[in-house]
Amino acid sequence: MVDQQAITTIGLIAGTVLPLWNIPLIVRIGRRKSSRDLSLPWAVGVLTCVYLMLPAALASADLVFKVFSVVNAVLFTAVVVQIIRYRS
Numbered sequence: 001m002v003d004q005q006a007i008t009t010i011g012l013i014a015g016t017v018l019p020l021w022n023i024p025l026i027v028r029i030g031r032r033k034s035s036r037d038l039s040l041p042w043a044v045g046v047l048t049c050v051y052l053m054l055p056a057a058l059a060s061a062d063l064v065f066k067v068f069s070v071v072n073a074v075l076f077t078a079v080v081v082q083i084i085r086y087r088s
Contacts, residue, residue: 008064015068022075026082035083043080050076 029035050073057069 011064012067015064016071018068019072019075022079026075026078029079029082029086033086034088035086036088038083040083040087043083047076047080 029038050069054069054073057065060066
């Protein structure tokens, strides 16, 4: 049986790594200099939900939720900035 510390460690690693998958999207938009294939309303809607969840994450005692939410908020903000920047 896996102990709670191992479960938390695995969750913390996954919660940190998952938002990192936004980086290739950010880079791809920059290289192509276009974000036409991405929906701006979708991106803004996701970002709004991320921001609305952030206070609950910061107030939570759950470290995995907290770390994931902060990293996700930072990196998805960068995605939306790129989408708006390269809107053509």
